[in-house]
Amino acid sequence: MINTGETVLKEDGVMPSCTKRQSLCGYACCKFTAGNWIMLLPDEYQQAMQQGLTTAHLSFDASHTQATCHKPCQKGELKPIDCSWYPLFPANQTATKFLVADHRKCPIPNHELIDKMLSVHKTALAWEQQHAGSLAQIAQLSRGFVGYMPFPYKIDNNQVVKMTAEEMQELALTHSLPTDYICSEWTISQLGYTALTTPDDQG
Numbered sequence: 001m002i003n004t005g006e007t008v009l010k011e012d013g014v015m016p017s018c019t020k021r022q023s024l025c026g027y028a029c030c031k032f033t034a035g036n037w038i039m040l041l042p043d044e045y046q047q048a049m050q051q052g053l054t055t056a057h058l059s060f061d062a063s064h065t066q067a068t069c070h071k072p073c074q075k076g077e078l079k080p081i082d083c084s085w086y087p088l089f090p091a092n093q094t095a096t097k098f099l100v101a102d103h104r105k106c107p108i109p110n111h112e113l114i115d116k117m118l119s120v121h122k123t124a125l126a127w128e129q130q131h132a133g134s135l136a137q138i139a140q141l142s143r144g145f146v147g148y149m150p151f152p153y154k155i156d157n158n159q160v161v162k163m164t165a166e167e168m169q170e171l172a173l174t175h176s177l178p179t180d181y182i183c184s185e186w187t188i189s190q191l192g193y194t195a196l197t198t199p200d201d202q203g
Contacts, residue, residue, distance in 0.1 A: 005073030013084025028185035053078040095124035098151040109200035
């Protein structure tokens, strides 16, 4: 298993569902051939500096709110919270609806991401408590993500329920990957993966 870095929340975001599929996807989430980028949450970069996390493995924009990585992160290096949330990302101001990475890039089936969704909800709300307005800002900025789709589940009154088709459409992004997209990092070609589902979801 890859030795990951550290978020400023001291959580690394490693999931068994992810590690058991890394031989298939070739760590595609650590590469940026599809044109995506990592979002740093408000004040995350500053907190990383205060905690002594190194950032030489990352390239940042001028405002230190967007980054890409040169290599998978190691202990002592900053792992942005966005990376620890991957393949999910909050899509509304209450962190109850989510985006999920196109499954032709990330092969984790949706039903195996429900516990991750609950974890992201918790940490996103904790960040919002420390930095009021963060969720509104990151939900807006995420509209520019490439290759993310509406996640088919949401949190409603502390219950996990399926999203309606209308709710899914409301969250749809402009920058989806082409219908013939094939992830160049995947080590072998696998049938049955679509933007929204995996063979495990369909079965």
